Amino acid sequence: MKITFLLHNAYAIGGTVRSTLTLAGALAARHEVEIVSVFRTAAQPLLGVSGDVRLIPLVDERPDSPAYDGGHELMARPSVLVPPTEVLAHRYTALTDARLRAFLDTTDADVLVATRPALVVVLAGHGPRHAIRIGQEHLSYDHHVPGVRAAQNEAIARLDAFVTVSARDAADHRRRLPGPRTRITDIPNAAPRPRAEPSDLRAPLVVAAGRLVPVKRYDLLVEAFAKVVAERPEWRLRIHGQGPERARLRAAVAAHGLNDHVFLMGPHTTLETEWAKASVAVVSSAWESFGMTILEAMHAGVPVVATDCPHGPGEIITDGSDGLLVPPDDPDALATGLLRLINDPGLRRTLGTAGRTTVQRYAPATVADRYERLIAEVRGARRPGLVAGLGRWLGLAVPEQGWPARRTAPGRGTRRAVPERGARRAGAAPAAGTGRRPSRPRADCRVDARRDVRVAVGWPDASGQDLVLVLRHRHGDDELRVPLEREAPEREAPEQETPEHETPDAPASRWTALLRLGRPPLAEGRWDLYAERAGDGVRRRLRAGLVEQRNLLTSEFTGAGPVAWWIPYTTKDGYLALRTFHRTAHAEVTALPVGEGSSAVEGVLHGAALGAGAALVGVARGGQAADFEAPVECTGGRLPDGHPCHGRLFHGRVPSPPEPAAPGKVIWDLFLRPATDAEPIRLGRLFGDIVNRRDTDTYPEVTLPTPPGGSVRVRFFFTVTNDLAVSVSRPG
Incomplete structure (x- = not known):
């Protein structure tokens, strides 16, 4: 079966992007899956895409790209397909209309899934009738402006199914839209298993994450944390995210005198490493469509304090069992919940362990199964009595217990070759070359309890060769060369547990090196990391994979000197680097x-x-x-x-x-x-x-x-x- 997702911008960071990429990757284990990204704003998706998923951008907004569409004559004309009150309507133009129509007119997808109101409207009006057409709601019924709400309501009536991420929101849609025969149901977002080590719950750190917008009520969180600091001044709060409320939140932090306690961290592409640093997670929202940050924290074994707001937290957390729920819009209640966990390490461990069990309900394979069942039921509703026939059409025997774990459709052979990521669809936009480029080595990095840095390198093009790790000072000629030792290949994990950011170029084995802090001493500054093949001397800068710094938060420098401190990090352009400090005192x-x-x-x-x-x-x-x-x-x-x-x-x-x-x-x-x-x-x-x-x-x-x-x-x-x-x- 071929499944296509319509996404606003697969190259951005956001909850809808993350959940779509995760679901697409899980479905790609059994089906042919592609993502159509209306816009392209970067060379590669910032959140990573499974190598089994084809990515098709329609409009290239990168000024430095040969395929840049900014000068296209249709860019100057507004869209006629997208509701003008849609929050991102200004991004849509006559060119996006033409590219979307061209794609929908020629697609051979069996299932099309639209992920935001603008695309739900376009799919309902112009999606091919042969395909099953599904809309998704990543907000909730009451959180759209009237024009968008009306346009999406009308569109829902022309879809085969409409999926919300919470049961309460699905019930709201069914109550408000009693007429349409469209199947309205709820399927939660998927939470992939992280690769980062879980938290050890040792650092005196509370973490929150999400867009800096009024509905997240970070102003209330800052007020609550002032009460926490009054009792436990050693604790800190980090808020990850970006948005229009940043300046106002900084002012609130200053007004409460919390500049040494509350930190606005900006956006982060791999939050799993940040949850692993926390001992408590917090959600202060007045409203949540679902609660992905809750699941991410649970995966890291971090107990969550969340406001019991509509719609998601109360459907995920069982109060007192795997997290704490507190009344919304109540800073005293939020502070009490935080202090309850801060003051009780045993409760933190108990709730954190229970949360790791709860989050298994949201495994990508489980959520993909629910979408497969929905598709089967919709096909059966189109042609009553043929649900079993659908199983044969898909190459499946659909048992009473559910969908089989894996399949290959007869008549289609193995999954078709996946073009290079970012290739354009013929007829929708100019095609990109599909020749294979030389791979670039990728490295994961972890700081251990002694603050030594372990680097693990994967490089498909270096199979069978010896490698050397090279550290080069960014503002000088200093180099440090460390031999890389080959690791034995790891046992392959089940496909449903594969993190969404792993790539098709993942090598069969890796090479590792341990950089011992201060031995030898590295000059202060920034060091870029490279892998070099011993045979021919080819050197490639290392792309950053997972960079785990958790132990840096619970390590104290206690030596008499000199002072040495190393921080591995990901550069703005995605490479692995090492920040070193070296001072006599x-x-x-x-x-x-x-x-x-x-x-x-x-x-x-x-x-x-x-x-x-x-x-x-x-x-x-x-x-x-x-x-x-x-x-x-x-x-x-x-x-x-x-x-x-x-x-x-x-x-x-x-x-x-x-x-x-x-x-x-x-x-x-x-x-x-x-x-x-x-x-x-x-x-x-x-x-x-x-x-x-x-x-x-x-x-x-x-x-x-x-x-x-x-x-x-x-x-x-x-x-x-x-x-x-x-x-x-x-x-x-």
């Missing part, structure tokens, strides 16, 4: 208490000890202003790992720097001078798993008084090297 910033009229620095000194004359020193860049210094106090107490501080914990108040002589900002880099005659040591935030803190660790401007009676605006920030600086400007 270092002053790690742990908190930056700020408020109107005062600003301070707290931290831990490594590789040196505080003595008489210890001071906080500000050095003006470019000699724009005078330097300044202020005394630093040893605060005593104990380190986060429980050891005595021995004069290493410090606190210093930032004095009012001199008022800038000219408009604009003056920047002072901040240092800690341990004693009167000692060399200043750079202040920074190097430890942990964040390569660039400039965007995540942010602080508001505060007003500091200057004599005689003036004032300046001061703001802490971290540089691109994660060192601490302060900018000063005149008010107004």
